[in-house]
Amino acid sequence: MTVTTELGTATCGPTTPTxxxxxxxxxxxxxxxxQVPLFDGTTRTYANLDYAASAPALESVAARVTEVLPLYASVHRGAGYLSQVSTALYEASRQTIARFVGARPDDVAIITRNTTDALNLLTGCVPAGGRVLVLDVEHHANLLPWQRLDATVLPIEDTVVATLAALERELAASSYxxxxxxxxxxxxxEALPIADVVRLAHDAGARIVVDGAQLVPHRGFSxxxxxxxxxxxxxHKTYAPFGAGALVGRRDWLDAGEAYLAGGGAVREVRAGKTVxxxxxxxxxxxxxxxxxAIALAQACEAxxxxxxxxxxxxxxxxxxxLVAGLEAIDGVRVFRVWADSADPVGVVAFSLTGHDPGLVAAYLAAEHGIGVRDGRFCAHPLLARLGAPEGAIRASVGVGSEVEAVDRLVAAVRTYVTxxxxxxxxxVDGCxxxxxxxxxxxxIHGLSGLAATAAACTPAPLQPSAP
Structure with a gap:
């Protein structure tokens, strides 16, 4: 990747191990x-199977951050040498991020905090009176912002084919x-085939926004x-947990929409009674x-x-x-699916153990086997209710840093729990x-006040957990 500024050409790129x-x-x-401690006094290498929540940093990303920190300074309006260097690195990162998601020449990439931030930003750019259609399979980040615009929430069907048909009927019946x-x-x-959804939306005169939080880091997207x-x-889901995300897409709505934040850098002219x-x-x-x-995210994109x-x-x-084969071979384990005919899911698996609270199973996996998973409703309450698990489930997820040992350890641990x-x-304690x-x-490590503080921060389950 190269970018030319007043300082000349800056170049950066990763080294990818085999x-x-x-x-x-x-x-x-x-x-x-x-290494993490277990309840019996031993330690074990942490098996991180919680990539869907927050993925660990790539080593190349951490190295890149260490490399550029001495060059950090204010951007865009600084005359100092390091300000110009930082500006060049920031704008080069924007280009890399846009290129990673196959941006068109006239698309724009906006650096945000995360997916939630990006989607909230876009809500202020939908033309006045424009209606929004969303499915009930969504993460809250792609549901709650649109509710502010009184979005229509379309229930999914049991199959991909039927869901696409329902989507087509709704788009034909109303203007979005x-x-x-x-x-x-x-x-x-799982997911609906994006190309089919795009075709249906465009045929009906609607645009489409893709929540790429779980897609972009695992399959790529253009x-x-x-x-x-x-x-x-x-x-933070793309192996660069340094507080940046992105919204990339067509410029016209973003140029005309309400400025997401009111402040310096977003304006051309400010007077007492007028802002341009x-x-x-x-x-x-x-x-x-x-x-x-932004630099960290760009490095992850390059890697x-x-x-x-x-x-x-x-x-x-x-x-x-x-993982799915191992879990399904255990009596009492249910692996969840949204659609019977879905294909090519990314590395996310939700499951439950009949008669056992998901929070208890997750605590057991951590304390007795050094495994990190997620439990609860995963900010997808309508979908969990549809799947027949309003009390929640257990979720294991993998990524580029995952190894087969972690998967086998989880399967063995669940089998031991059942038997x-x-x-x-x-x-x-406090709902957890x-x-x-x-x-x-x-x-x-400095600043760690205790695991009890972590437990106190947990959100209580919607239903009172049963005793083990």
């Missing part, structure tokens, strides 16, 4: 060898400006190839931008883009298939399951 074996990580991530759709479910990894109008995604806003992307990036976050064609999908596909039960005694009188020592 995968070691089919069961090994595809790219090295920070924390892959971190925008269709909002997930690129991959954060609950099951605005130009798909025909979609906008895509939003997060750095500038165009995108600056129009929506008031205040000092997250320069380091993922440098992988051999198909390597990412093949890696995650192998791990997901192994022998937990070895520790568990109790509910935890080991009673937890003996695990704290990691010696």
């Amino acid at each position: 995968p070691r074996s089919p069961g090994a990580a595809l790219l090295p991530v920070v924390g892959a060898s971190t 400006a925008l269709v909002a759709v997930t690129g991959a479910s954060n609950v099951t990894g 605005l130009e190839a798909s025909g979609a109008d906008y895509v939003a995604f997060s750095g 806003w500038t165009t995108s992307p600056a129009r929506h990036e008031a205040g000092s931008p997250n320069v380091i976050g 993922l883009a440098a992988l051999p064609a198909g390597a990412l999908a093949a890696h995650e596909g192998r791990l997901r298939a192994r 022998a039960g937990p070895a520790a005694r568990y109790t509910i 399951w935890t080991v009673a009188d937890d003996p695990r020592p704290l990691i010696q």
Whole structure:
């Protein structure tokens, strides 16, 4: 990647390691060898199976951040040498991020905090009176912002074919400006075929925004190839957890829409009684931008883009298939699916154990096996209710840093739970399951006040958990 400024040409690019074996990580991530304490006094390498919530940083991303921190300064209006360097790096990162999602020449990339931030930004850019259509399969980030515009929420059907037919009927019956759709479910990894949704939306005169939070880091995505109008995604799910995300798409709505934040950098002229806003992307990036976050996200995009064609999908596909097969072989385990005819899900698997609280199972996996998973309703309450799990489920998710050992460890741990039960005694503290009188020592790091503080921050389950 190169960018030319008053200083000349700046160049940056990752070094991509070669995968070691089919069961090994595809790219090295920070924390892959971190040891965590178990309740019995031993330690174990942490098995991070919670990529769908927040993925670890790539080692190349951490190295890039360390490299550029000494060069950090204010951007866009600074005359100092480092200000010009930082500006060049920031704008080069914007170009890389846009290129990673196949932006068209006239598209614009806006640096945001995350997917939620990006989608909220877009709500202020839908033309006045324009109606929005969204499905009930969505993450709250792609549902709640549109409710402010009184969006129509279309219930999904039991199959992809039937859901597409329902979508087509709704688009024919009413006029919509925008269709909002997930690129991959954060609950099951499934999705509607984007190309078909784009065709239906465009045939009806509507635009489409893709929630790419779970798609972009795991399968890649192209605005130009798909025909979609906008895509939003997060750095913290794309191996760059430094507080940046992006909204990329067609310029006209973004140039005409309400400025997302009122502040410096978003304006051309300010007088006592009048403000003239500038165009995108600056129009929506008031205040000092997250320069380091943007650079980190761009580095992650370059590292993922440098992988051999198909390597990412093949890696995650192998791990997901192994996980699903292992779980389905255990009595009492249900693996959730949204559609009977869906294909090519990303590496996200939600499951439940009949008669067992998901929070208890997750606490057991952490305390007795060093496994990190997610439990609850995953900010997708309508979908969990539709799947028959209003009390929540357990979610395991993989990515470029995942290895087969973690998957096998999870399957073995769930089998042990079903056949022998937990070895520790568990109790509910502030709505969360935890080991009673937890003996695990704290990691010696400044600012860690205790695992109890983490438990206190948990959101209580919607229903009172049953005792183990």
